[in-house]
Amino acid sequence: MDEPAIRRFVGSEYPRVVAAxxxxxxxxxxxxxxxxxxxxxxxxxxxxxxxxxSLAAWVTTVAMNHSRSATRSALRRRRREERxxxxxxxxxxxxxxxxxxxxxxxxxxxxxxxxxxxxxxFLGYDVPGTATVLGVSDGTVKTLLFRARASLAAxxxxxxxxxxxxxxxxx
Amino acid sequence: xxxxxxxxxxxxxxLVAPVPTDAxxxxxxxxxxxxxxTRRLTTAGLxxxxxxxxxxxxxxxxxxxxxxxAVFAANPDPTSTPDPTHQPASPPPEGNGGFALWPEDTxxxxxxxxxxxxxxxxxxxxxxxxxxxxxxxTDAVQPELVMPxxxxxxxxxxxxxxxxxxxxHMEERQxxxxxxxxxxxxxxxxxVMAVNDEPMPCEDPMPACFTLxxxxxxxxxxxxxxxxxxxxxxxxxxxxxxxxxxxxxxEVRLTTLDRALTxxxxxxxxxxxxxxxxxxxxxxxxxxxxxxxx
Numbered sequence: 001m002d003e004p005a006i007r008r009f010v011g012s013e014y015p016r017v018v019a020a021x022x023x024x025x026x027x028x029x030x031x032x033x034x035x036x037x038x039x040x041x042x043x044x045x046x047x048x049x050x051x052x053x054s055l056a057a058w059v060t061t062v063a064m065n066h067s068r069s070a071t072r073s074a075l076r077r078r079r080r081e082e083r084x085x086x087x088x089x090x091x092x093x094x095x096x097x098x099x100x101x102x103x104x105x106x107x108x109x110x111x112x113x114x115x116x117x118x119x120x121x122f123l124g125y126d127v128p129g130t131a132t133v134l135g136v137s138d139g140t141v142k143t144l145l146f147r148a149r150a151s152l153a154a155x156x157x158x159x160x161x162x163x164x165x166x167x168x169x170x171x
Numbered sequence: 172x173x174x175x176x177x178x179x180x181x182x183x184x185x186l187v188a189p190v191p192t193d194a195x196x197x198x199x200x201x202x203x204x205x206x207x208x209t210r211r212l213t214t215a216g217l218x219x220x221x222x223x224x225x226x227x228x229x230x231x232x233x234x235x236x237x238x239x240x241a242v243f244a245a246n247p248d249p250t251s252t253p254d255p256t257h258q259p260a261s262p263p264p265e266g267n268g269g270f271a272l273w274p275e276d277t278x279x280x281x282x283x284x285x286x287x288x289x290x291x292x293x294x295x296x297x298x299x300x301x302x303x304x305x306x307x308x309t310d311a312v313q314p315e316l317v318m319p320x321x322x323x324x325x326x327x328x329x330x331x332x333x334x335x336x337x338x339x340h341m342e343e344r345q346x347x348x349x350x351x352x353x354x355x356x357x358x359x360x361x362x363v364m365a366v367n368d369e370p371m372p373c374e375d376p377m378p379a380c381f382t383l384x385x386x387x388x389x390x391x392x393x394x395x396x397x398x399x400x401x402x403x404x405x406x407x408x409x410x411x412x413x414x415x416x417x418x419x420x421x422e423v424r425l426t427t428l429d430r431a432l433t434x435x436x437x438x439x440x441x442x443x444x445x446x447x448x449x450x451x452x453x454x455x456x457x458x459x460x461x462x463x464x465x
Contacts, residue, residue, distance in 0.1 A: 043203050149175055
């Protein structure tokens with residue numbers, strides 16, 4: 001791992017990995033902190049002769065692990081207010097409201113389910129790949145996804161019902 | 172909900188924001204420099220230590236490379252078997268200071284070992300031999316290939332069915348005399364590059380992650396690490412010469428050596444249970460850069 005490789009990653013996959021970690025930890029600054037820390041480790045390990053076969057997968061794993069901690073970097077403190085979905089966010093009707101609902105529903109999932117959903121559905125890993133990134137078995141991934149989908153479906157149906165009721169009331 | 176996948180993809184995709192590449196790379200580089208400063212302290216201590224190890228004779232244990240295998244592929248198939256036509260997904264990195272962990276840990280030793288046993292041509296058998304000779308796992312179960320897409324071969328080896336497990340990272344090594352064609356006796360052979368308990372990267376501050384801190388304190392190299400529930404741990408640091416110690420606390424102070432470390436080396440930890448059997452192992456290869464002192 002050298003600077004050109006790091007630069008290529010930052011220029012291509014970095015934003016998606018940050019978004020994925022942010023969706024899991026609920027804090028963009030924390031996600032950036034975690035991903036940058038993971039990149040620094042990958043870079044340092046490369047110098048020491050380690051091969052990182054899939055930088056995106058490795059960084060995702062390490063960043064998600066890192067973000068679980070309560071580590072507070074200066075970056076995180078400075079930008080803590082930039083939570084990706086604040087409880088008071090208004091749901092508009094431009095289409096982004098659905099995304100907010102989905103993010104809230106994802107955020108409400110247990111941590112492992114959240115990670116499985118983001119890695120599988122957003123980052124697009126297959127089940128074995130998701131298992132590798134999360135460090136669990138294929139079966140565990142399937143179970144996590146099954147439970148997550150059920151929770152998400154219920155949460156989003158509730159959300160839709162509320163919007164329908166709200167619209168009906170307005171009329 | 173047939174479109175749930177798409178909803179998640181779109182919603183999380185909304186979090187994707189462009190970033191200034193130069194600024195991010197600069198931030199990452201700054202983090203790396205901080206990490207290197209910390210590591211230099213370690214190295215300084217290790218250098219001292221390794222030097223002090225001189226006179227103790229060459230180590231019987233040979234290790235290499237890195238801790239939790241940073242090498243892993245995104246879509247491994249744990250059930251797959253070694254493919255004779257397997258090609259490395261990427262070449263070995265440049266600047267790898269160490270040659271190998273075992274059986275020969277330097278090019279000179281490799282060249283001297285002209286009569287390599289037949290099992291050196293078989294990665295599974297080499298992994299099994301490593302488990303038997305270094306870990307003392309003479310009844311280890313059949314090594315299982317993991318991370319087939321990663322460079323080299325990674326085998327999960329269990330001491331016995333249901334027993335402790337380590338992952339052994341193997342590579343096919345070769346070195347030939349400079350300026351000469353490689354003699355038939357020096358055909359590529361499998362060597363152990365690293366040993367860990369898991370193939371997945373596991374980074375602090377995960378409580379379950381193994382951590383090893385090395386620092387220079389009062390002219391000595393001090394290694395601190397989690398004992399992982401072991402009763403004791405054998406510690407070996409090598410760089411041209413080796414020094415060993417045993418700890419029951421996870422802290423080892425190695426005496427100062429009287430010369431700077433310039434040779435590639437390694438750190439090997441063998442964790443033992445109350446019965447004295449190896450229950451876990453970590454092998455880290457240290458390159459020359461690791462011994463640079465600020």
